[in-house]
Amino acid sequence: MNILVTLNSNYIKPLKVMLKSLFLNNAEDKFCIYVMHSRLSDDEVADIQNFVAANGSSSKIIRIDDKVFENAPVIFHYPREMYYRLLAFKFLPPELDRILYLDPDILVLNPVKELYYTDMGDYLYAAAYHDVISIKEINRLRLNPYEIEAYYNSGVLLINLELQRELVDENLIFEFVEKNKAKLIMPDQDVLNALYSKKIKSLDEKLYNYDSRYYGIYKLKSKWDMDMVINKTVFLHFCGKKKPWKKDYSGRFHALYKHYEKLALK
Amino acid sequence: MNILVTLNSNYIKPLKVMLKSLFLNNAEDKFCIYVMHSRLSDDEVADIQNFVAANGSSSKIIRIDDKVFENAPVIFHYPREMYYRLLAFKFLPPELDRILYLDPDILVLNPVKELYYTDMGDYLYAAAYHDVISIKEINRLRLNPYEIEAYYNSGVLLINLELQRELVDENLIFEFVEKNKAKLIMPDQDVLNALYSKKIKSLDEKLYNYDSRYYGIYKLKSKWDMDMVINKTVFLHFCGKKKPWKKDYSGRFHALYKHYEKLALK
Secondary structure, three states, rough: EEEEEEEEEHHHHHHHHHHHHHOOOEEEEEEEEEEEOOOHHHHHHHHHHHHHOOOEEEEEEEEHHHHHHHOOOOOOOOOOOOHHHHHHHHHOOOOOOEEEEEEOOOOOOOOOOOOHOOOOOOEEEEEOOOOOHHHHHHHHOOOOOOOOOOEEEEEEEEHHHHHHHOOOOOOHHHHHHHHHHHHHOOOOHHHHHHHHHHHHEEHHHHHOOHHHHHHHHHHHHOOHHHHHHHHOOOOOOOOOOOOOOOOOOOOOHEEEEHHHHHHHHO | OOEEEEEHHHHHHHHHHHHHHHHHHOOOOOOEEEEEEEOOOHHHHHHHHHHHOOOOEEEEEOOHHHHHHHHOOOOOOOOOOHHHHHHHHHHOOOOOOOEEOOOOEEEEEEHHHHOOOOOOOOOEEEEOOOOOHHHHHHHHHHHHHOOOOOOEEEEEEEEEHHHHHHOHHHHHHHHHHHHHHHOOOOHHHHHHHHHHHHHHHEEEHHHHHHEEEHHHHHHHOOOOOOHHHHEEEEEEEOOOOOOOOOOOOOOOOOOHHHHHHHHHHH
């Protein structure tokens, strides 16, 4: 299975933790990890490659020259890396038909196979949205007049590369960003939702993009308790500003995260 | 290393979780698990033995006939099993010099070797007490006139069997229980503290008997944060009435417990 990650130097440790959890909970499967970056050092790249190899999978490093996005609009502090997911097909081998993008602030708790081989039909992407009313409404208003049915989270994104090659036009994306600069908050996610909302296959967030901050809500609304998270949830996503590898973190999955961190980094 | 556990049918699942965490975090060591019980069925015994064998260690089952403690006083709902730890030497092979007793409501997070081979000197036991002022005071008053310096928790108990054979007199224990029936709350622990307090080597509770309910206190008083728990704490003890395998549980180590439970029982 092909996994896509993008990162800068600050995310090497979280990336390893995410990958370690992926490998441990998918022990029967092999992965090829595509690492897209623009400014990792050679040592950092070697470190990641050794880590993946030591865990029995392979990796391919794709360095993207800054010049590639020379003409793309950049929004204040958001880096060009935001385009990597949306234009993944441009940098990946032409024979790949699909790839699963994963944020580094994720723990993989169960096998990903079922999601990976899901029928994509005419969908460009598969993703989940967080069904918290306030979030949905705010984003619907913010991205008006673009019609969005739900505001998908781009942290777990199954990409139909064959269709991306056919349908995605980088100029349309650049135009959109240029025109909406002022109101974009999470640029890559905003683009995904404004331009492709109807081409996204909706996944169950409890399985494929469980927001670590909403344990109480999932439990109340869907009876998705700790047993279900540990035994069923595939991607536990540490959304938001507070991250479990930071000193000030305190959350319900803190101990579990530190456990995987120990396994990954010791 | 020799590990002692005692249980009835209700604790088979927690026992397996505890043992799984012991095996996983002590992968280089072999254990012999001594299981003392009085009324497990043959199937239950076989189940435990298979589990231990599948994890590469060995087990010895010691069935203790109820008649052995026929003359021992029994306190309301407390079973005779409470004597197993205090009189372990009576049922174990004479060649064993020490054994580590562990409650089943524990997760073993790091290697136990350093504790196991600690110098016992003239101490009968090694244990930790929970340094929460209210607990200490209440127990000191309750067990008066027996002088206790600290109220040790008997959930993790390293037993000096050689010395136990020499020094421990079961009749003294029975007399003590008979005389103090009315005020004993946790009988085995009360006996341990009232009769042997000065023969107990004091262990660091943060390492060897971390009470899962007091994360905030440990962090505040000793800067023992989540990193320290995961990387240093050996025994994480789910003290108190609320247990992490129960449906109504909610605590800081819930996800971690369920993680080990999945590994143990799947």
